[in-house]
Amino acid sequence: MVLETYMLGGDLPVRRLGYGTAQLTGAGYWGPRGERADAVAVLRRAVERGVTLIDTADNYGPGIAEELVAEALHPYRDELVVATKGGVVRTGDSAWHIEGRPERLRAMCEASLRRLRTDRIDLYQLHRLDPRVPMVEQLGVLDELRAAGKIRHVGLDSVTAEQLTQALTLTSSIVSVQNRFNLLDRESAAVLKVCEAHGLAFLPWFPLANGVLTGEAAAALDTVAGRLGASRGQIVLAWLLAWLLHHSPVLLPTPGTGSLAHLEENLDAAALRLDASDTSLLDALADSPA
Template structure:
């Protein structure tokens, strides 16, 4: 029988920033909050159990943000996992201001970003944040000022690597021209939401990790009788597992972080690492995703 660690190892590894190796199939902790990504989870003990099980299964990349809760998600991770395994990379973000459930407001003023980085260090109980991402570029603040803050925190040793979220290729190139060493990009991307195709390819060229949020397209893909669910059934897997397998096959820099508040679903997601898609099957799923895209309800969350 294949062990859990052997299964997740089949996802392969990627080295964030060239010096932080992680297994390519990670875990996104956003769902371990209350409704609207606000407040604590309904069952904190269950949430901590999910985090611990993720590590037991061999997950080495956990993604969170100061805005999840807000603040409570980072605290939960520390409660469940500190002291952390040596190979565990925790990525967090700043750049949103929360005023209530499902409310997300750009706020990336340099002093606020610095304040939030310091707070994340305390909540996560670390001296250095492994990967600190700008959750969104604030259109009301000069872009260069936001880049400069990330760069300064990295130079001060408070942040090991920096990333950007929800950007395009042009923004990535401007950040690099500014001198920002971008280690990862986190954009909404999956088999049907494909507006970041050019960014995926550019990240692969540069060796930058691409962290797709909303990696498992819901809705039509899970309905019985459509071509995608039929393909999953033929392979003996779930539509969610097939979505993750497609992502892992799509690019060697892809780092999916499926989130769940269920240990059972977590284990099912991890099993996707063992699914092998040959060239023909990958091409067929790729084409199906494009055909089904108009029927997908795309979320606007973070």
């Protein structure tokens, strides 16, 4: 797989199509998905296929996804970039609690370092901003961890354009944002514009829009997929990569899966080329134009 690279944070070259680990865990990102050996095989195959950006989080499992990354890939290759997240505490398969107190964020980062078996996390993302804690305090502790060598770069997850703009006035450590963005949901287009203006990577989560591609969207995808001999998921990824080439050079999709076959399918999408009529048809599907 040959993909253009992106310089994350100005010093970490990564391939444009990464891999997300959420699907290595069970329903609701809680507990194991299946056999541990299968998850390890998927991670190793992703790297064999040329993936250099692995995106995970401490609450996937919780803890399970990070442990799997270390089991499969440690010691890490020099070119491999591992990103993780902290700031959300899980107490059940449908229970998510935002936690942004500095002492808790510091403890979460230390726990991720242990599970990932590393001295420094390449990209540490604040999974959610805690509305109960001043933003300057949440970002401040991440800056402290960066100064201590525990974190190389800082990212934010699920923020508004206004929050991102404010955060950029408080710290220069932010190099990325991870927001929901896909063929049908482009509500984060304003955030993407801020990322473009400041040279920040944008990692779209839920990029395949699994389970919501119905009606007009499904018909349009089937039309393009039939012409190219591809699956719907491949066309969605190909559209994101085409968007990257024609609209936004900062996009870094990290689709996830727990299946080797689906992994191969996702990575093969990088070779698909949509023509102007394809992209025009797919661009028109979004409820909120970008």
